[in-house]
Amino acid sequence: MQVKQFLLLGAFCTAAFISAAASGPKVPVNISKASERTLSRIPEEEQQYGAVRGRITTADGSVAPYVSVVLKGTNFGAISNEDGEYQIKRVPAGQYTIVVSAVGLYPKEKEVDVGPKQTVVADFSLNENLSELEAVNINGQRKRFKADKVSPSLRLQSPLIEVPQNIAVVTSKVLADQLVFDIVDGVTRNVSGATRTGHWDAQYANVFMRGTNIPAFRNGMNQKMPWGPLADDAATIDRIEFVKGPSGFMMANGEPGGIYNIVTKKPTGENRSSVSFSGGGFNLGRAAVDLDGKLSSDGRLLFRLNLAAQTKGSYNKYNYTDKYIIAPVISYQIDSNTLVTAEYTTQHVEAQALGTYGFSPKGFGDTDPSFFIGDPALDPNKLYDHNITLYLNHKLNADWKVNGQVAYIKYGLEGGTPWPSMIAPNGDMRRYLNISEELAINKNAQLSIMGDVATGAIVHRILTGVDMGNLKTWGDFASVQQPDLQLAGNATFNIYNPIYGIPTANIPVFDRSKSIQIRSGIPANLAYATNLTYTGLYLQDEIRMLEEKLRLTLAGRFTHSVNVGKSNKTQISDNVFSPRAGLSYSIFKDFSAYTLYDQSYLPVAGQDFFGEPFKPIRGNNIELGLKKDWFDGKWSTTVAAYQIIKKNVLTADLDPEHIAANPNAQVQLGEIKSKGIELDITGEVVKDLNLVLNYAYTDARVSEDNKPDLVGRHTPNSAKHITNGWLSYRYKKVGSVLNGLGLTGGYQIQLDRYAGTTSAPLNLPNYYRFDAGISYERGKVTLSAVVNNLLDRRLLTQGSYTDLGSRATATSVSYYTYIYEVPRNARLSLTYRFK
Known part of the structure; x- marks a missing residue:
């Protein structure tokens, strides 16, 4: 349906309902x-x-x-x-x-x-x-898996069943049930159509939804960086909210596929303190402490402190990841209407290698999962981030409140990245080592005002505000390079029979005497230094009619953004208006239908091979859906159908001459069209049996391009069919020795998967994963065990193809790159709650 037809239909439906309201009864139904x-x-x-x-x-x-x-x-x-x-x-x-x-x-x-x-x-x-x-x-425990509202950080005041958009919430109970330790750890299985593409798993999640890569938000603020932020640890996560479609116009600029919003733990005023110890396969060891309590007897001054330390090996030889997290939060209730909160989170990670890539000249999954492109003699990579956030929440009166928050994030990486310079048909590989250093500083500020105004029988739910942000990034991946990592005696490194142990004399020492700010501009065409500033103003009116059964949402956002370029030609200043219209109707109290039209806008830093600045990415979304709560709200179903058109999409420049001069050259494809259907079922379907079940059909293709052979190809890292399920049963019978026994299990299936490249229409193998677990909960103690990838299948989370084209020789050929899912592994966790 065209946008114009959609708006006319929405206007017609609205007029019809308003007419019915004018002639219908005015007596309140309750x-x-x-x-x-x-x-x-x-x-x-x-x-x-x-x-x-x-x-x-x-x-x-x-x-x-x-x-x-x-x-x-x-x-x-x-x-x-x-x-x-x-x-x-x-x-x-x-x-x-x-x-x-x-x-x-x-x-x-x-x-x-x-x-x-x-x-x-x-x-x-x-x-x-x-x-x-x-x-x-x-x-x-009755709503362990189901949430009825989103967090205040999304600023949506209405219950989920009334919101004209598909939003999925992954609760802390789900994360604990699946023994999830961070955002990379299979979280996407709980959301229809969401997948994680493997990349630098020690660094950040790489989540795709509705055919696009979606940014990370934290407490409603955009944290997207070119290579970050660091993957959030479960010790700091209260819940994760996946917003489908354009990512909440009131928060920040974003991809049309949606966002995921990490909601961090805050003081509750109750004693929810706990301590847990976990262990598992591949030398996993973890300890976490959650302290939640009061600093004053009147409950006005509260605190929460989360600490975690983890060491984890890898199915890759010699690879490992160690980290620790410190996250204190303090809140103070100044009076009955005003609350201030201060939060600080820091993560420190050490990883022998950032990625777990496999390589082959023959095809995906050709080498053993234990293959490691790095070497234990190389220095590990070190990453960190510091996140400081201040919140102010104030109630102006019974109907109106104002919220403000500011955040500062500093993220950094220091290390080196090995990569193949050539692969021979027999698997012989020559490796080079690039310096790897990143620095990102992200500042955000938000102010919002919301409340209700009644005009006769109609209620206007008003939301307005401003958000501002500045993101500066510096990256150095090329200023220093070791062209060949020579083994002792000039031995050959072969992907099928690798030899490790680089002599000390052959290990490069990177010169970091110059700051990354200086090195990120050498050579001059390096696109790793960015400076983006934006200011957005938004206004939304949710018009609630017919005893608030019918809700018409009209909204708009004006965004001014500036990409600071290295020349006047590459400095971009944009002024963009993004409209939003939604309609939701409660057929019954627990059954609603909705439709939505929304737009997204995302400024793009950098320029193409010829130095031309990139245009902003624009997206249009049309969506229809049904939402139903069952059995007094114990479980819910959501069905949604959508179409997204995304313009000015960035992808790799496939011109061989451009690749030879700049391997990181990019172009803007033109247009991608994504359409699909989603189904989510969540909650307690029968007594003591909780369920997460979802399915998504996604058809994301290149719809316009100046290269005709690309038109019609599926977008990289998309899957046409995705379905996930997770069952959790807890036996409860007071007096029985089995009281508190829990059984869990789940599956993940992805069919018709497409590799992360547009140079050739390559398919990844279908993905079938099964997990199972058991737990025992008695009083303050819970003992849990989960076995992941139960059938020990060789699963891939990512795949791409490097086409050397005319540069291929008898000793250097095109090759496949891929990342394995972790082979079968078990986890055991013991948790003690102080209350």
Whole structure:
């Protein structure tokens, strides 16, 4: 469907629904029969409404989420959110009794008098009912896998079922169930259509969705760097949110395929402290501590400290990765309306090699997974990042709040990268060693204001704000190079029978006496120095009609960005307007349909082989979907269909002369069209059985190009069919020795996979992976074990082809590059919770 037709259809549907609203009943649907009969005797224009809101805490000052709040004798009610807050709107004027209750807490009542156009504030402090604490613990497990709302960092105020976009949330319970230790560790299996392409796994995740590589966000702020940021460790992750389609116009510029947003752990005011020890195959060892508590008796000053240290070997000979993470967070509740939070995270990684690549002149997966292109005599690579973030959250009144946050990230790498300079048909390889050094400084600032305004029976949910960012990067991968890593006695290095141990005299020593800022500009055409600044202003109005069953979203974003170039010709200044329109309708309370039109904009640094600056990447997305909650919201299904058109896409320059002069030369292909269907099922499908099940059909192809032979080819690193599943069952029977026994298992299947190259239409082998685990949970202790890649299949996470073309000789031929999935390996983890 063309964009114009889509907008006309949306306008027609909106007009029809507004017309229905004007002629339909005006009595609120959640009024009791007695109240409805009373209201029916009052002329509609004389009916007056008010509201009731408040905050619920426990006796020790901790917030009390998911507490039932009802007005006695009516059907008016609400459930407190994650912050213990509740609000009941459009309450007819009169006297009421508020009743609050929850399993494990003693109920309370309070009399209130609601006046016309008045908001009554009624806070509650509830005492624990010790006799029901076990029931509370059981109830708390009911939504282990399913989330009803996104985090505040995405600024979407409505429940997920009402949001006109496909958003998948991977909860901390899912991560713990799968024994995930970082973002690289199979997280994408929980989201339809998401895949991770292997690259520098010791450094960062490389996630693809809807045919494009998607950027990493952290707490709603864009962290995308050319080679980073470092892969987030599970010790710092509270949840991961995958936003499908254009990446939330209000946050920052991004790819049309979407984003993934890491939400870090914050203080909760409750004692959720724990310590865990883990071990596993390939010499994996890990320890993590999570301390969560109060620094003041009144609960206003809170802290959270996460520490983790990990050592991990590799299926590659001699390769390893060691790291540690330190992440303290402090929050202070200045008053009932104002909260300030300060967060610092640092990671330090040492890796013998950044990648685990295999090479072959014959085809993908030809060599043994143990093949290692590096050497134990070479110095390891060292990486780090420092992330400082400050948050301010303030409630202006019952309906409006303002949020601000600033972040500073410094990321760096120092090391060297071995790579083949030639491969012979018999597998003989000559290797060179490049200096590898990176530095990136990313600064972000955001300010947003949100709230509701009622105009008669219509509620306007307003969101507006500004976000600013500056990203500076420097990279040096070529200023110093060892042309040949000679073995002792000039022995030949062969990929089928490799020999290791480079003599000391043959090991290069890189000259780092000059700063990376200087070296990143040598030679002058090196494109590793970038400086991008942007400022974005956005406004969104979610118009809620028909007792808020129908929701029309109209939004726009204006972005001003500047790419600082090395000359006036390569300095780019862009002013872009990106519109957004969405429509969502609740067919029933737990069943909604939506449609969305959105655009994305991404400025591009650098220039092509001829020095011409790159144009910004533009994307258009049209999406339709259905969302359904089942059995009182215990599990949910989402079905979505979409079409994305992405223009000005960067890819490798395939001209042999350009490659010879600059192996990193890139061109802008022209246009890519991606379309597909997605299905996600998440939650507790039957008692004590939690499920993640998804399927995606993705057809992403080059639709326009100045090279006709590329048109119609599938985009690199895409897969046409992807399906994943994960089952988790916990046996619960008090008094039984098996009480707390858990069984888990899952699969990942990818079919019709396409290699990471456009020079030839190459397919990767189909991907079939199966995992299984067992756990035992009793009181404060959990013992878990998982076996990954149960069938020990040779799976590939990446593949590409280097076509030497006319440069090929009898001793140097074109070759395949690929990365294996980790062979069969087991993990065992012991966790102790202090409460």
